[in-house]
Amino acid sequence: MPGPALVWFREDLRVGDNPALTHAVETGAPVLCLYLFDEESPEVRPLGGASRWFLHGSLTVLAERLAAIGGELLVMRGAARTVIPRVVEASGASHVLWNRRYGAEREIDAEIKARLKEAGVEARSCKARLLYEPGEVTTKTGGLYKVFTPYRNATLAYDPPPPPLPAPERIEKGSWPAAIRAEAIAIADLDLEPTKPDWAAGLRETWTRGEAGAQARLASFLDGPLSGYAGSRNRPDLETTSMLSAHLRFGDVSPRQIVHAALHARDAGRIPAEDYDMLRSELGWRDFSHQLLFAQPDIARTNMMRSYDAFPWRQDEAALAAWQRGRTGYPFVDAGMRQLWTTGFMHNRVRMVVGSFLVKHLLLDWRLGEDWFWDTLCDADPANNAASWQWVAGSGADASPYYRVFNPVTQGEKFDPAGDYVRRWVPELAGLPNTYVHRPWDASRNVLERANVTLGRSYPLPIVDHDEGRRRALDALAQMKKNAA
Ligand SMILES: Cc1cc2nc3c(=O)[nH]c(=O)nc-3n(C[C@H](O)[C@H](O)[C@H](O)COP(=O)(O)OP(=O)(O)OC[C@H]3O[C@@H](n4cnc5c(N)ncnc54)[C@H](O)[C@@H]3O)c2cc1C
CATH class of the missing domain: 1.10.579.10 (DNA Cyclobutane Dipyrimidine Photolyase, subunit A, domain 3)
Incomplete structure (x- = not known):
């Protein structure tokens, strides 16, 4: 009897266009959803204060979204190398799925994948965070681009990226063993939000964290400032950019969702082509930066030159x-x-x-x-x-x-x-x-x-x-x- 499919959420806190979640549902097995707050693995850089605040909101909304379609998000704390194999063993999961990350943490993921495979568990990682992953768009000699313009031009041959996946309509929830449930904690117990002092008032006014907040921001960007973005995006006085960056950081929204929504607007004649091109180019910078991180995981500390x-x-x-x-x-x-x-x-x-x-x-x-x-x-x-x-x-x-x-x-x-x-x-x-x-x-x-x-x-x-x-x-x-x- 195959066991449940475990989805390990990390920087992809959404149900729409979430390949790991969709493929887990497609296995036909009951689905277990886990978020592991890992500040212990040496490869993980602890989040800063504002990011912790944002994460709290995105996680809360993800838990609600999953519950609305029949799922449940379990939250745990600890080092992934220890916790994930233990959870897999205790739950009897036969599939483990996650969406890939590209910095030093990928060492952790590779080790866990190898251990799970050895144990006969099917471990599957998916592309979700980027339009094109490092290694997908390469120079003629197979190397990574170090200069943006030729990189961007090379991606044109692949565009548009595949369309986003719809959110699963229903999840058949797996059941957690009591021992694992006993280790689970409430999102509030992660202490991600400031209390004394509560310095987050300005953040609360600025952001609506989570998937619905991201979709609302995307919709108002498409209906408003995206027309004219190519000319006006450099003006801080006019609020002409999308402000989707934090949503992209935590995966409230995927870059494919943004590109396809903007493409749709362009093809329907609602925005000029040059504005689409400029937005696509900015998202290209995001992919390009991830490619640099992939090539040099200590990029935040060591000069590239x-x-x-x-x-x-x-x-x-x-x-x-x-x-x-x-x-x-x-x-x-x-x-x-x-x-x-x-x-x-x-x-x-x-x-x-x-x-x-x-x-x-x-x-x-x-x-x-x-x-x-x-x-x-x-x-x-x-x-x-x-x-x-x-x-x-x-x-x-x-x-x-x-x-x-x-x-x-x-x-x-x-x-x-x-x-x-x-x-x-x-x-x-x-x-x-x-x-x-x-x-x-x-x-x-x-x-x-x-x-x-x-x-x-x-x-x-x-x-x-x-x-x-x-x-x-x-x-x-x-x-x-x-x-x-
Ligand atoms: C010193 C410095 C530090 C930065 N730190 C970050 C950071 O920590 N996180 C971050 O997401 N961006 C960072 N940026 C890039 C850029 O400033 C932000 O992505 C952008 O201001 C976010 O606003 P927006 O979502 O309204 O952008 P929009 O203009 O609406 O662009 C849409 C999306 O494209 C991506 N994007 C846009 N510009 C860039 C860029 N230059 N490089 C990479 N991706 C880009 C972002 O994901 C952004 O959300 C930094 C830029 C500078 C100069």
């Missing part, structure tokens, strides 16, 4: 704290850092500017920025965060060259022309006229007085002069080249 090991980073706790708290004296940078702190999100253009400011104007190691984002972003992602920080620092694959130093004032004036984004997140500057909102130090005493701004008191003076910071950064680059020679 090893010449950067010789970079003369400074140590400056005060400057780091000013950056983290949004008190650098550059309004566009401070607005971004405060948006992040309050909502667990920051617009992509602003991420690039604050990142450049940290590694260039402040000459602080990109890993400090990556760590801060890891803790504060709801979408903090092992692939996208690390690859993007290395892109900003110039040490990554297809990176922005280090000598290209973003000017935080002109970036602000270009992408937040009326200063609305700054006024929203740096309210102490709200009374300044547009001309000065990105450069308050150029305003006359009268203008400042009228706006109720006292530089150095109500709002900081710049912690580093732009030209000086730029010169110092370029000197450091020259020094690195000498050190590395």
Whole structure:
């Protein structure tokens, strides 16, 4: 008599387009659903605060969704190498299914798969997280692409990816043995949400976690800002992007669901083709980052270009704290850092500017920025965060060259022309006229007085002069080249 099919949920907290779940149902066996919170395996990077908060919501909704179609989500805590084989043995599962991950954790998965196979259990892993997995789209010689544009062009030959799978209508629930049920814990017992202090009010206002929240956000993106996205996506003042990143991080939604919904809108003439192409390209960056992570699982710690090991980073706790708290004296940078702190999100253009400011104007190691984002972003992602920080620092694959130093004032004036984004997140500057909102130090005493701004008191003076910071950064680059020679 074959046993039940066990679905091990990880970063795929949805029932729609979830191949592991669908294939488990297709076995015809009763289905057991498990989420294992693993902070013990050395390959797993513990989640940051904002991600823990997000995970709590996505898990809660997944449990509800599964219950609505007859299933049940059991939650456990522990190291996967120990817990999964024990659960499989105790439950008598004859099939174990999961969706693949691409960082260092894949070592765990490979070991478990081998052990299960040895024990005569059918272990099956599926593609769910990406449009194309590392190794699916390769160079002519079979290698991984290191430059985005040829990678993206190569994916065009495969597009569109297969359509998403519908959610199973019904799950026949398997029964858990008492010993395993006794080890199960409530989602609340994972202590993922902050209590004292409860700093998550801004996050709650910003996100509706879980599958339904993701679908609602996708629908409103398709009906609204996706038209015109190619032209407007760089404007943080206009809310023109999808804000699907945290949902993608935890798998509330799949990239295939997004691509096919957007394709449908394009083919029905509801959005221009160029907007579809741009969205598809951004999702291509996501796949590309995962490919980089796959090739270098320690991408969050080790420079992809090893010449950067010789970079003369400074140590400056005060400057780091000013950056983290949004008190650098550059309004566009401070607005971004405060948006992040309050909502667990920051617009992509602003991420690039604050990142450049940290590694260039402040000459602080990109890993400090990556760590801060890891803790504060709801979408903090092992692939996208690390690859993007290395892109900003110039040490990554297809990176922005280090000598290209973003000017935080002109970036602000270009992408937040009326200063609305700054006024929203740096309210102490709200009374300044547009001309000065990105450069308050150029305003006359009268203008400042009228706006109720006292530089150095109500709002900081710049912690580093732009030209000086730029010169110092370029000197450091020259020094690195000498050190590395
Ligand atoms: C320093 C830095 C750190 C970053 N850290 C993360 C991170 O931890 N997690 C994360 O998901 N993204 C990260 N990004 C990429 C990008 O900023 C976010 O994906 C994007 O801002 C999310 O907003 P959105 O969902 O509205 O994007 P949209 O513009 O609506 O794009 C749709 C989706 O495409 C993907 N995408 C868009 N831009 C990129 C990109 N440049 N690289 C990879 N994928 C992309 C995301 O999954 C996004 O949800 C980082 C960028 C920088 C410069």
